[in-house]
Amino acid sequence: MTTDTTTNRPTRNDQPVVSLRSIAVAFGGLLALEGIDLEVGHGERLAVLGPNGAGKTTLFNVIAGDIVPTRGTVVLQGRDCTMSPSRMRPGLGVARTYQKTRLFNDLTVEDNLYLSQTGKQRRHLSWWRGRRDAELRDGARAIARRVWLAPFVDTKVADLSHGQRRQLEIGMALASDPEIMLLDEPASGLSRGERERLVELIEQLEPELTLLLIEHDMDVALRVADRVVVMADGVLVAGGTPDEIRHDPLVHEIYLGREGDS
Numbered sequence: 092m093t094t095d096t097t098t099n100r101p102t103r104n105d106q107p108v109v110s111l112r113s114i115a116v117a118f119g120g121l122l123a124l125e126g127i128d129l130e131v132g133h134g135e136r137l138a139v140l141g142p143n144g145a146g147k148t149t150l151f152n153v154i155a156g157d158i159v160p161t162r163g164t165v166v167l168q169g170r171d172c173t174m175s176p177s178r179m180r181p182g183l184g185v186a187r188t189y190q191k192t193r194l195f196n197d198l199t200v201e202d203n204l205y206l207s208q209t210g211k212q213r214r215h216l217s218w219w220r221g222r223r224d225a226e227l228r229d230g231a232r233a234i235a236r237r238v239w240l241a242p243f244v245d246t247k248v249a250d251l252s253h254g255q256r257r258q259l260e261i262g263m264a265l266a267s268d269p270e271i272m273l274l275d276e277p278a279s280g281l282s283r284g285e286r287e288r289l290v291e292l293i294e295q296l297e298p299e300l301t302l303l304l305i306e307h308d309m310d311v312a313l314r315v316a317d318r319v320v321v322m323a324d325g326v327l328v329a330g331g332t333p334d335e336i337r338h339d340p341l342v343h344e345i346y347l348g349r350e351g352d353s
């Protein structure tokens with residue numbers, strides 16, 4: 092494996108970008124994940140489906156370093172990262188969004204994006220040194236354009252619509268220039284029109300970006316993904332193309348059946 096000396100990240104090769112091997116996570120007596128083997132390729136768009144409590148967020152927490160697995164190995168871009176803490180993961184190319192919004196409501200869109208770039212300071216001091224404030228301002232506005240918020244750079248987050256906040260959260264994650272992006276229920280609580288816009292936004296992100304998406308909305312998940320895995324009770328129970336998953340009776344029983352019950 093070679094390393095890009097400017098970013099200190101492993102460079103692209105044929106290895107999977109994300110490789111989880113025999114992952115288990117126990118919370119006391121509860122096994123939230125068990126025997127998870129999962130590989131995600133460069134630029135792949137993977138949707139993770141499953142009913143409440145299936146283990147989807149725990150899976151993301153393991154990839155993002157928020158949880159050290161009880162057993163198993165996490166390999167990101169060829170590097171064993173099992174024990175590396177979450178603060179190191181952006182340097183390994185990982186960014187994520189959360190179910191609950193983590194924006195600064197009283198600041199503008201530009202200020203939020205500005206600050207999300209300065210967050211790199213801790214991670215890439217060499218990157219930060221010599222950069223002028225104006226460059227970071229330019230960077231913030233460039234990210235706003237990437238997430239279709241250019242007309243709102245001077246708008247306070249508190250005055251954005253729910254959908255625009257989701258767009259901004261994706262922008263905040265993009266600010267660390269990630270190779271792997273974890274989107275945790277980006278469409279939750281959005282109107283039909285907002286969901287449509289979000290799907291289009293996600294679809295036009297750079298094809299090189301590897302994307303993992305947790306989404307309860309099957310329509311959103313199956314449109315955005317080129318591969319889907321389904322979880323239930325901490326294990327992977329199905330996987331395939333969106334079309335295969337759409338017609339899988341087991342998936343209907345496990346996922347849609349339970350969702351319909353709730």
Ligand SMILES: Nc1ncnc2c1ncn2[C@@H]1O[C@H](COP(=O)(O)OP(=O)(O)OP(=O)(O)O)[C@@H](O)[C@H]1O
Pocket residue numbers: 118121123141142143144145146147148149150
């Ligand atoms: N920090 C924790 N401590 C104890 N139990 C936890 C913790 N985090 C998650 N769990 C439990 O682990 C299981 C999996 O939770 P997880 O949040 O990963 O599921 P999920 O598929 O993301 O659910 P949802 O769709 O509701 O977000 C659940 O039973 C949950 O209660």
